[in-house]
Structures are given as structure tokens and as C-alpha cells.
Amino acid sequence: QSALTQPASVSGSPGQSITISCTGTRSDVGSYNLVSWYQQHPGKVPKLMIYEVTKRPSGVSNRFSGSKSGNTASLTISGLQAEDEADYYCSSYAGSGTLVFGGGTNLTVL
Amino acid sequence: QVQLVQSGAEVKKPGASVKVSCKASGYTFTTYYMHWVRQAPGQGLEWMGIINPRGGSTTYAQNFQGRVTMTGDTSTSTVYMELSSLKSEDTAVYYCARNGNIAVAAYPEFWGQGTLVTVSS
Numbered sequence: 716q717s718a719l720t721q722p723a724s725v726s727g728s729p730g731q732s733i734t735i736s737c738t739g740t741r742s743d744v745g746s747y748n749l750v751s752w753y754q755q756h757p758g759k760v761p762k763l764m765i766y767e768v769t770k771r772p773s774g775v776s777n778r779f780s781g782s783k784s785g786n787t788a789s790l791t792i793s794g795l796q797a798e799d800e801a802d803y804y805c806s807s808y809a810g811s812g813t814l815v816f817g818g819g820t821n822l823t824v825l
Numbered sequence: 826q827v828q829l830v831q832s833g834a835e836v837k838k839p840g841a842s843v844k845v846s847c848k849a850s851g852y853t854f855t856t857y858y859m860h861w862v863r864q865a866p867g868q869g870l871e872w873m874g875i876i877n878p879r880g881g882s883t884t885y886a887q888n889f890q891g892r893v894t895m896t897g898d899t900s901t902s903t904v905y906m907e908l909s910s911l912k913s914e915d916t917a918v919y920y921c922a923r924n925g926n927i928a929v930a931a932y933p934e935f936w937g938q939g940t941l942v943t944v945s946s
Contacts, residue, residue, distance in 0.1 A: 749931040749932065751933075755870075760938060761936055762936075802869075806932065806933075808932075816872055
């Protein structure tokens with residue numbers, strides 16, 4: 716089970732849109748519509764932002780959206796706000812009851 | 826509301842074992858899988874494994890097989906994660922996290938507050 720690949724960092728200005736990619740393989744991202752995204756502020760517990768590729772839990776802003784194409788999933792944040800500055804992690808079901816996370820992406824709001 | 830309350834911080838010597846507890850409330854304990862995830866200082870999230878509290882079946886990540894044991898106690902709605910043969914690299918915050926749905930054990934949704942385990946001689 717190798718970690719999913721995410722860019723180490725991305726940045727954007729307030730009001731802009733950014734996209735974070737999450738690349739896996741045919742054994743995980745490519746085989747299941749079970750990709751999730753988490754937001755983690757420093758010293759805080761991870762928060763689920765997107766599940767099953769495109770779904771948002773109750774209470775999560777519709778500025779957050781997810782998509783997938785082949786072995787790569789993406790998280791898009793539109794209308795960037797200062798409070799969006801955090802680390803973001805993707806995860807994917809990898810078969811046989813296992814899960815794999817990405818290495819994480821640090822988002823800076825300029 | 827769903828609440829997961831974990832046991833307190835631990836300091837262990839290399840070679841020892843640690844057992845972290847996670848008490849669940851606010852939902853039917855046996856209905857949802859429970860994940861364990863850890864995060865070393867300044868590092869990313871690492872999935873350790875999952876337990877089905879109904880029956881106790883488990884699946885462990887390859888990196889932890891042979892060293893981790895996850896158990897559950899339905900009488901107290903508590904799950905446990907025991908990690909043995911500790912090394913300094915096991916220093917991390919350990920989280921329990923309840924799965925988001927009952928059908929597929931594919932995404933931790935509700936997280937405990939985390940338990941810091943420090944391994945040091």
C-alpha cells in the first residue's frame with residue numbers, strides 16, 4: 716500500500732480557486748469511487764470535507780468540491796478565504812478493507 | 826452527537842507496548858466500523874487498520890501487521906489499539922475515527938481528540 720501522491724504545497728489569493736490533485740493507481744483511486752478529502756488546521760483534528768469523490772458532509776461549504784478522472788482525484792476550493800489555509804489530505808479505499816492516505820498538501824492563502 | 830473520547834498521553838520505552846482506548850457515544854456502537862490513524866510529528870496521516878465492533882473482525886495495514894492488535898468491548902462501547910515492540914519512529918498522535926457509513930468501511934468521518942504516544946529511552 717503506497718501513499719497517494721499529492722503536491723507538497725499550493726497557494727492562492729483570496730477569492731481565487733485552487734485545485735489539489737491526488738494520484739493513485741488502478742488498485743485504489745482508479746478502482747473505487749471512494750475518495751475522501753480532509754482538512755487539518757495546525758494542532759487540530761482532521762475534518763472530513765469530501766467523501767465518495769463528490770459528496771459533502773452536512774455543514775461543509777459548497778466552495779469545496781471533488782472530482783475524479785482515472786487514477787487521479789482532485790479537490791477544488793473556490794472563493795479562497797483565509798480560513799481555508801490548512802493541510803489537506805486525500806484518502807482512497809484500496810480494496811480488501813484497507814485505506815490509504817496521500818502525503819498531504821499545505822495550502823497557503825496569500 | 827457522535828463523541829469519541831480517547832485515553833491520555835503515554836510515554837513508553839523502546840520495545841514496550843502501548844494500549845490506547847477510544848470510548849464512543851452518541852450512536853449505536855456496533856453499527857459502524859472504527860479506524861485507527863496515526864500522525865507522526867510534522868508528518869502526514871497514516872492508516873493503521875480498522876475494526877468492526879460487531880464481531881470484532883479486523884483488517885490491518887501491511888506496515889503494522891504483526892505489531893498491532895485492535896479489539897472492542899461492546900459492554901462499554903470502547904475500542905482499543907495496542908501497538909507492540911515500540912520504536913522511536915512510533916512517536917505520534919494516534920486517532921480513532923468512526924467510519925462515515927455502515928455499508929463500506931471507506932472513510933473516517935468522526936475523529937477522537939488524539940492520543941500522543943512518545944517512545945523514548
